[in-house]
Amino acid sequence: AGWWGSNPSSDKNTLNYAMPTDIQTLDISKATDQYSNLVLGNTESNLLRVNAKGEPAPDLAKSYQVSDDGLTYTVELRSGLKWSDGSKLTAQDVVYSWQRMVNPKTASQYASLASGVLNADDIMAGKKDVSELGVSASGNTITFKLDHAMPQFKYLLAFANFAPQKQAYVSKEGDKYGTTSEKQIYSGAYKFEGWNGTNGKFKMVKNDNYWDAKNVKTKTVNWQVVKNADTALKLYKQGKIDRVSISNSPEMYSANKNNKDVKSTAVAAATYLEYNQANNAFLKNEKIRQALNLATNRTELASQATGGSRDAAQSLVSKGLTKTTTGEDLSAYVKPGYTYDKKKAQELFKQGLAEVNQGKMKVTIETDADAVISKNTVDYIKQAWESTFGSDIEVTEKIVPFKQRLKDSQAGDFDIVVTNWNGDYQDGSTFYDLFASKDAGYNQGRFTNDAYFAAVKKAETTDATNASARQDDFKDAEKALMEEANINPLYSWKASSLVRSNVKGVVESPVGLTLDLTYAHRK
Amino acid sequence: MARYILKRLLILVLTLWIVVTATFFLMQILPGTPYNNPKLTASAIEQLNATYGLDKPVIVQYFDYIVNLLHGDMGTSFQYQNQSVSMLIGQRLPISAQLGVQALIVGVLIGLWFGAVSARHQNEKLDGFLGVISTLGISTPSFILAIVLLFIFGYQLDWLPVSGWGDSFSQTILPTLALAVGPAAITTRFVRSEMIEVLHSDYIQLARAKGIGEGQVIKRHAYRNSMIPILTLIGPMTANLLTGSTLVENIFSVPGIGQQFVSSIPTKDYPVIMGTTIIYALMLMVMILITDILTAIVDPRVRLD
Amino acid sequence: MQAPILQVKNLSVSFQTYAGVVQAIRGVDFDLKKGETLAIVGESGSGKSVTTKTLLGLNAPNASVKKESQILLGQDNLASYMEKDWDQVRGAKIAMVFQDPMTSLDPTMTIGKQIAEPMEKHLGMSSKESEKAALTLMKDVGIPDAEKHINDYPHQWSGGMRQRAVIAIALAAEPDILIADEPTTALDVTIQAQIINVIKAQQKKRDMSVIFITHDLGVVANVADRVAVMYAGKIVEKGTVNEIFYNPKHPYTWGLLSSMPTTSTALGSLHAIPGTPPDLLYPPKGDAFANRNDYALDIDHEKQPPFFKVSDTHEAATWLLDERAPKVEPPMEIQKRQAYWRENFVKEG
Amino acid sequence: MQNPAAKKQVAIKNVTLTFNKGKKNENKALDNVSFDIYEGETFGLVGESGSGKTTLGRSVLKLYEPDSGSITFDGQEITRMKRKELGDFRRKAQMIFQDPQASLNGRLTVSNILGEGLDEAGYPKDKEKRRKKILELLEMVGLNEDHASRYPHEFSGGQKQRIGIARALAVKPKFVIADEPISALDVSVQAQVVNLLAQLQKDHGLTYLFIAHDLAMVKYLSDRIGVLHWGKLVEIGTADQVYHHALHPYTKSLLSAVPEPDPVKEKAHHVTSYDPSFEKDGQDRQMVEVESGHFVLATPSEAEKYKEKQNEWQ
Amino acid sequence: MEASQEFTLVGIKNEAATEKINKPTLTFWQSVWHRLKKNKLAVVSLYFLVAIAIFALGSTAVLSQSDANQFNTNTGAKYKSLPPKSGLPIPFWDGTGTVLGSADKVDVYEQNDVKQNFLLGTDNLGRSLGKRVTVGLRISLFVALAATAIDLIFGVSYGLISGWFGGWVDTIMQRIIEVISAIPTLVVVTLLAMLFGSGIGSIILAIALTNWVSMARQVRNQTLTLKERDFVLAAKTLGGSGPKIAVKHLVPNMAGTIIVQVMMTIPAAIMFEAVLSAINLGVKAPTASLGTLIADSQSMLQYYPYQILIPATILVLVSLAFILLGDGLRDAFDPKMLDE
Ligand SMILES: Nc1ncnc2c1ncn2[C@@H]1O[C@H](COP(=O)(O)OP(=O)(O)OP(=O)(O)O)[C@@H](O)[C@H]1O
Ligand SMILES: Nc1ncnc2c1ncn2[C@@H]1O[C@H](COP(=O)(O)OP(=O)(O)OP(=O)(O)O)[C@@H](O)[C@H]1O
Numbered sequence A: 001a002g003w004w005g006s007n008p009s010s011d012k013n014t015l016n017y018a019m020p021t022d023i024q025t026l027d028i029s030k031a032t033d034q035y036s037n038l039v040l041g042n043t044e045s046n047l048l049r050v051n052a053k054g055e056p057a058p059d060l061a062k063s064y065q066v067s068d069d070g071l072t073y074t075v076e077l078r079s080g081l082k083w084s085d086g087s088k089l090t091a092q093d094v095v096y097s098w099q100r101m102v103n104p105k106t107a108s109q110y111a112s113l114a115s116g117v118l119n120a121d122d123i124m125a126g127k128k129d130v131s132e133l134g135v136s137a138s139g140n141t142i143t144f145k146l147d148h149a150m151p152q153f154k155y156l157l158a159f160a161n162f163a164p165q166k167q168a169y170v171s172k173e174g175d176k177y178g179t180t181s182e183k184q185i186y187s188g189a190y191k192f193e194g195w196n197g198t199n200g201k202f203k204m205v206k207n208d209n210y211w212d213a214k215n216v217k218t219k220t221v222n223w224q225v226v227k228n229a230d231t232a233l234k235l236y237k238q239g240k241i242d243r244v245s246i247s248n249s250p251e252m253y254s255a256n257k258n259n260k261d262v263k264s265t266a267v268a269a270a271t272y273l274e275y276n277q278a279n280n281a282f283l284k285n286e287k288i289r290q291a292l293n294l295a296t297n298r299t300e301l302a303s304q305a306t307g308g309s310r311d312a313a314q315s316l317v318s319k320g321l322t323k324t325t326t327g328e329d330l331s332a333y334v335k336p337g338y339t340y341d342k343k344k345a346q347e348l349f350k351q352g353l354a355e356v357n358q359g360k361m362k363v364t365i366e367t368d369a370d371a372v373i374s375k376n377t378v379d380y381i382k383q384a385w386e387s388t389f390g391s392d393i394e395v396t397e398k399i400v401p402f403k404q405r406l407k408d409s410q411a412g413d414f415d416i417v418v419t420n421w422n423g424d425y426q427d428g429s430t431f432y433d434l435f436a437s438k439d440a441g442y443n444q445g446r447f448t449n450d451a452y453f454a455a456v457k458k459a460e461t462t463d464a465t466n467a468s469a470r471q472d473d474f475k476d477a478e479k480a481l482m483e484e485a486n487i488n489p490l491y492s493w494k495a496s497s498l499v500r501s502n503v504k505g506v507v508e509s510p511v512g513l514t515l516d517l518t519y520a521h522r523k
Numbered sequence B: 001m002a003r004y005i006l007k008r009l010l011i012l013v014l015t016l017w018i019v020v021t022a023t024f025f026l027m028q029i030l031p032g033t034p035y036n037n038p039k040l041t042a043s044a045i046e047q048l049n050a051t052y053g054l055d056k057p058v059i060v061q062y063f064d065y066i067v068n069l070l071h072g073d074m075g076t077s078f079q080y081q082n083q084s085v086s087m088l089i090g091q092r093l094p095i096s097a098q099l100g101v102q103a104l105i106v107g108v109l110i111g112l113w114f115g116a117v118s119a120r121h122q123n124e125k126l127d128g129f130l131g132v133i134s135t136l137g138i139s140t141p142s143f144i145l146a147i148v149l150l151f152i153f154g155y156q157l158d159w160l161p162v163s164g165w166g167d168s169f170s171q172t173i174l175p176t177l178a179l180a181v182g183p184a185a186i187t188t189r190f191v192r193s194e195m196i197e198v199l200h201s202d203y204i205q206l207a208r209a210k211g212i213g214e215g216q217v218i219k220r221h222a223y224r225n226s227m228i229p230i231l232t233l234i235g236p237m238t239a240n241l242l243t244g245s246t247l248v249e250n251i252f253s254v255p256g257i258g259q260q261f262v263s264s265i266p267t268k269d270y271p272v273i274m275g276t277t278i279i280y281a282l283m284l285m286v287m288i289l290i291t292d293i294l295t296a297i298v299d300p301r302v303r304l305d
Numbered sequence C: 001m002q003a004p005i006l007q008v009k010n011l012s013v014s015f016q017t018y019a020g021v022v023q024a025i026r027g028v029d030f031d032l033k034k035g036e037t038l039a040i041v042g043e044s045g046s047g048k049s050v051t052t053k054t055l056l057g058l059n060a061p062n063a064s065v066k067k068e069s070q071i072l073l074g075q076d077n078l079a080s081y082m083e084k085d086w087d088q089v090r091g092a093k094i095a096m097v098f099q100d101p102m103t104s105l106d107p108t109m110t111i112g113k114q115i116a117e118p119m120e121k122h123l124g125m126s127s128k129e130s131e132k133a134a135l136t137l138m139k140d141v142g143i144p145d146a147e148k149h150i151n152d153y154p155h156q157w158s159g160g161m162r163q164r165a166v167i168a169i170a171l172a173a174e175p176d177i178l179i180a181d182e183p184t185t186a187l188d189v190t191i192q193a194q195i196i197n198v199i200k201a202q203q204k205k206r207d208m209s210v211i212f213i214t215h216d217l218g219v220v221a222n223v224a225d226r227v228a229v230m231y232a233g234k235i236v237e238k239g240t241v242n243e244i245f246y247n248p249k250h251p252y253t254w255g256l257l258s259s260m261p262t263t264s265t266a267l268g269s270l271h272a273i274p275g276t277p278p279d280l281l282y283p284p285k286g287d288a289f290a291n292r293n294d295y296a297l298d299i300d301h302e303k304q305p306p307f308f309k310v311s312d313t314h315e316a317a318t319w320l321l322d323e324r325a326p327k328v329e330p331p332m333e334i335q336k337r338q339a340y341w342r343e344n345f346v347k348e349g
Numbered sequence D: 001m002q003n004p005a006a007k008k009q010v011a012i013k014n015v016t017l018t019f020n021k022g023k024k025n026e027n028k029a030l031d032n033v034s035f036d037i038y039e040g041e042t043f044g045l046v047g048e049s050g051s052g053k054t055t056l057g058r059s060v061l062k063l064y065e066p067d068s069g070s071i072t073f074d075g076q077e078i079t080r081m082k083r084k085e086l087g088d089f090r091r092k093a094q095m096i097f098q099d100p101q102a103s104l105n106g107r108l109t110v111s112n113i114l115g116e117g118l119d120e121a122g123y124p125k126d127k128e129k130r131r132k133k134i135l136e137l138l139e140m141v142g143l144n145e146d147h148a149s150r151y152p153h154e155f156s157g158g159q160k161q162r163i164g165i166a167r168a169l170a171v172k173p174k175f176v177i178a179d180e181p182i183s184a185l186d187v188s189v190q191a192q193v194v195n196l197l198a199q200l201q202k203d204h205g206l207t208y209l210f211i212a213h214d215l216a217m218v219k220y221l222s223d224r225i226g227v228l229h230w231g232k233l234v235e236i237g238t239a240d241q242v243y244h245h246a247l248h249p250y251t252k253s254l255l256s257a258v259p260e261p262d263p264v265k266e267k268a269h270h271v272t273s274y275d276p277s278f279e280k281d282g283q284d285r286q287m288v289e290v291e292s293g294h295f296v297l298a299t300p301s302e303a304e305k306y307k308e309k310q311n312e313w314q
Numbered sequence E: 001m002e003a004s005q006e007f008t009l010v011g012i013k014n015e016a017a018t019e020k021i022n023k024p025t026l027t028f029w030q031s032v033w034h035r036l037k038k039n040k041l042a043v044v045s046l047y048f049l050v051a052i053a054i055f056a057l058g059s060t061a062v063l064s065q066s067d068a069n070q071f072n073t074n075t076g077a078k079y080k081s082l083p084p085k086s087g088l089p090i091p092f093w094d095g096t097g098t099v100l101g102s103a104d105k106v107d108v109y110e111q112n113d114v115k116q117n118f119l120l121g122t123d124n125l126g127r128s129l130g131k132r133v134t135v136g137l138r139i140s141l142f143v144a145l146a147a148t149a150i151d152l153i154f155g156v157s158y159g160l161i162s163g164w165f166g167g168w169v170d171t172i173m174q175r176i177i178e179v180i181s182a183i184p185t186l187v188v189v190t191l192l193a194m195l196f197g198s199g200i201g202s203i204i205l206a207i208a209l210t211n212w213v214s215m216a217r218q219v220r221n222q223t224l225t226l227k228e229r230d231f232v233l234a235a236k237t238l239g240g241s242g243p244k245i246a247v248k249h250l251v252p253n254m255a256g257t258i259i260v261q262v263m264m265t266i267p268a269a270i271m272f273e274a275v276l277s278a279i280n281l282g283v284k285a286p287t288a289s290l291g292t293l294i295a296d297s298q299s300m301l302q303y304y305p306y307q308i309l310i311p312a313t314i315l316v317l318v319s320l321a322f323i324l325l326g327d328g329l330r331d332a333f334d335p336k337m338l339d340e
């Protein structure tokens, strides 16, 4: 190391980071990918900001109140807020951003997140005007009116896509809005600079107009796009970047997991198999599904196929998403007891096959081709099941591009599909709502499980404002899910990274803004 | 000459139109929507389709596309929201072009040198050695070579930077090398056989009979005659470079057009796919046209008509 | 008598090929005097080209010249020359005109430059001088409007014109010897006549010696002072042009002369040499011509004949000239020619 | 020499043929050519390279389509032949090619090459019969059984040419076009082939269109000779008429350029040069019969001059 | 008296001998083989390819495709990524390697308590790399040969038709070729592969559809020259029909061109299969081809280089052999050296 420049890992004023893909847009309403959101999250501020404890705390907001029925949120802005160009940041900017998000003309792919705010769905469908959205400003106060209680709503107030936008600026830039770092103004701790729309080197520079600028210690955060994970690792080892993910491949994880800089954080993501219970005769059979679940050795899977870079699943909800009222990890609290039992699996499978009476079970398992791990996973499952059930089963792998998998899943055009679900906020419902009913958008296997549906419904309605009752509802839901073997949870994600030990104050979250550098600095 | 070029340009435009049409309709058959978000609902997709005009009949979309294309507008990327395809390509093309041109120049120069040496030492050890080397160069796909170079010079020896573009010239060395080996190998083989043929020709015999010395014979007569046909190779080599660069750019994280093409395939970002295809086809055809014109300029026998 | 300017003694050349060793030239002797034209005739593959290319050291890389071969140009033995020595000879002392004018010129260089090249090299001319000299030379070999065409490229010219250009190149450095290897075979008879005239005129003007290779006896009759007849890598008969045409001694020469119809040959009376030439990969042990020779003696099939002297200037390699050999009647056509010989030449001599 | 009662085998009338018509490199290879070939004769065709000899020969065999004019064979117009008639015609008219190397498919053995002709002639497939027939053909051209299983590249030029002749003879043709059959051959074997052609004509009553560069050979072999220049026939006559009493300046120049293997004559030889520019003076020229059977391309006034000259000789 | 007997006139002793050919008869293929033999590299390549072919074919009897996908799902990481072990003390082939995360060289087999020796090691799921490479080679060769066969049939027919008919038929057919070759092959191949979905069939089709162009071009050019050759005219004057002449005269005389072209197409197809795999359009997992083996182990380069270097080397060697053989054949078929 050191051949190509000095070691930057000791400069107190700067931090250096890398991201694995290009940024796609700086349009606040349109950003969908993790890294555009990462940039926006660090350069734009929202009403709230998730703190190190995982709780939304006031940022642009001075304070906020929730009505008892959970249907009205009232937020008061700090005074004297400014955009990076020096202009005033007002409550109207917040309202505009929400309106812009749901405006069909904007064509935001994330518009549905606002669903639940009064009239949002109708506006998105073009039935009502944006001005009728349940978000309004008066003076320094913004009022949100909801259709129904949404325990997760406070997280939306911290969500990058809802950060304030200045209408005058947006309309001035028109088509060019958010296409380069020059075509955006910033309300966060940093201003974004040096991005021309496609390049891979840019930086965040301290925003002196940020309300809390005096507590922002870092002057510059340098960023570069490094697509090759091995390259990024090398850059870390050369001291050129301060953080690098090692979960990219099982080998990379194994090779570095003992490094003293390793830091693992939860990721609100889980991988599970969906069984198509609508049109596959075998998978309609509960015994067969149970047998398949029992034949899945999740610990071995996590170790062999992911090399330990993922944790074996114990429930649908991912590990580390959020805590229960007693401070326990939700996933540990709700776990229904998935096990590996080869004998019982074989037994159940025999019975199931007899019930179906269509001879050998031929089944296709579909996944997308994005990562080595996905491929390893289906290879493992195929081998595991075939070695458990012998010639009674024939598993075919179908590895398709991401888009194709999405389409097949949504159209129900699959037997078994490997689904990776990334939660949107730190609440169990981000997982349980997936299968809220037989026709719920993400119940792609189209299963019916009345006990489960009832439990989830209860959590969203009766118990919406009662946290401890809700977590018990979730526990019931998990149990119902396991009993009927509607899905097969495989593993829960975690992000393992090497992190420069002299960098302090970074806030990492399992969802949303995964890396918050607002108060990050080098010691 | 002017008429010829005009005629060729007309054919070029016609071919381009067929290419555009073919890819456009091919795109329509491909599965999936161009939106990236798994969280989109069916109604939201409908909404989006309406916004992007994807709900119109295909034929109307096609004509819209052609009309826009004639105005130099290749549409807006789905993946890079709001970014116009022309801008995306405009920013990335120079990078790929630099890489491609560097590789082509390095490759062709090496090839000319090796080929000439090989031909002059025909059937000697050196010739055999260069022959094996160049064959090896042809039989190694550039992405495998890229991986090997990366492994040796990047990871093991730590001599050269392993990724990126635009910070230092040293970053361009490995990707250029990975791409240059193909052209170098092809040129070597071609120059060798061409030169051997020329050295056996009657006019070289006559030149030798003049007594101007073997060096002069080679310099004044053999070189030029065996170099001219190399021009015809540039077209196909450009095509190979385009293919190779997509993967090589990916491996070395070069933010070029090839990398973008590869990433636009799984996301079905078809404005980008189409734009890239058009640009590729255009570059290829222009390259062939240029080499044809160059050939006519340097070779007195060739007349354009 | 004048000493010859070139003497070839016992020249043997063989080629290494995939199939084996081809003994293309098997002991050739001849000499060339100043200002004379020696014609070499013989059928395809008999070694005419190899012989002359050897004189310029231009043989293919797979050729090897036997050690005892001698090519004496003045005092120098060219047969022992190394590659670098040849440059003094080529173009300057011996120059060559090749058979096919369509392919003999560099297609990418102007004709003027190609003519000027040997002048610059051997006569030390500047490029200006050489251009002027090239122009003069072009006029000499009968290129009309030379000024207009000096910067033309070869493809713009017809075959006859190109052959003139090739001749101009050969003459450029004022060589002592000009070798013309079938310079007219690829051309029409009318153009052939013109080219022959050009060569003859230039030879006279420059007092050059010419080796003229052809397989057309008509051309030989026109250009030659002396003639060497080759067969299967050897010279079988040599003599002055009249001796060869009117008093030939070798049955192969007989065959050649009588297989060409003249305007008066009646249908059905044309003599044909039977069979095909030998394969030089497997040279026969006796006379190579024996198994096509109606006049072959038993010994011809066993032993190669030596040269027998007919006159000071005339030799032939055939056992028929041995005193032990039976008298034979040559073909009718030859008898006619010999009659003409006796009438017109013997008396004078 | 010419027997007026003899039957016309081939009649060529006003044939014009243009290559690459309408393109930049348009080339009028034949321009209003007319002449007849009588049964049993040898018609010699001479002219410089590119004058259209090959084109003419191939047109007669229906390998090229003329733009205008007619070619009849045995009274039948060949351009209008139907499939079956064409099959018959193919068997009656055959060709011998200039380059013996190129005219034989190097991938076939001699017996296969000859067999192809037999197939087309509908010869029975019986193996033994076929072998005998092939042997017969080989012997006809002076080759033997040994050669039947060999490939063309193993033969010398003269032998190859004789194989080509045997192939043509396999279908028992009546009319043979020999397109420079000897110009690629060595002097010593040219006579073999020429003698063979003469012999075959005698034995089988063949009619020849003999195309050659070598005027001496043409004279030796032909009954009548036509001289072609730039796609136009400039002179036709018996061999003697054309040779000894050439009238057209082109014919004269051509004859004067032919070298003779006779040093005394040759050294005194004078070549007449020919200025072709008058051919392009725009005047209309027709074939004029200056003497029985002797035609020259001329304007009426030129014709008068030619006739005068003709009379002088007589 | 002996001497006078020698001088008796005997003429041509043996009539037949005048036309006798001394050389032994060599068929076209014999003479090609004869010349090919002079090119050592080509001969070595030929033997190598024959060996590879025998190996690939022979292995089908003992090793099925699914055998190569087998591994034990319940042994944790025990069999994962074992280095090649020959059982002999050969460096780099003795089962020693570093365990990820440490720098020491150890006998990984011993450490993991593995009794079996894997000649080429195992992959990241613990599957035998030897088996996977064997099957991969088989599949890659199959893909290449099948694609080339389609190519051959289609390209040759296309070229023959275009060249033989000439005129406007030729013009149109050539324009089509021009359009196709104006689109870079990668674009065509990816679009096609996306259209057909991944899998052996579609890869074969995608490769074949892009590669036939150069075959068609070559065949057309050959047809154009050959159809003017005298022996074709001779066949015409004998009354042969178009297709008959094509089969009997044209194709055999193009054999050299076609074979050389095939020798170039096969490695191109093998490489394209690999390129397709590298962008996830390769054969269906878990089936291995050389391409997927290379693509899938790209991330392994730093950790277990043998996993990518072994299939890559085999791919390069096979391509190399085909190209060298092609070179040899081209010289062996050289018309300048043939027929004389
Ligand atoms: N490079 C070579 N390798 C092998 N054999 C050769 C080579 N060059 C010439 N020969 C052989 O040498 C012999 C003499 O060839 P040469 O060219 O001198 O004949 P030639 O008399 O000039 O014939 P032509 O009239 O055809 O020009 C021939 O048998 C020929 O095959
Ligand atoms: N297939 C063809 N396409 C275009 N032009 C042709 C073709 N064949 C011949 N020509 C041209 O037609 C003219 C007559 O050619 P042809 O071959 O008939 O002459 P030739 O008298 O046989 O000449 P040679 O003595 O050289 O054989 C020439 O200018 C030639 O270039």
Ligand SMILES: [Mg+2]
Pocket (backbone or CB within 6 Å): C048, C049, C050, C181, C182
């Ligand atoms: Mg010669």
Ligand SMILES: [Mg+2]
Pocket (backbone or CB within 6 Å): D053, D054, D055, D179, D180
């Ligand atoms: Mg001709």
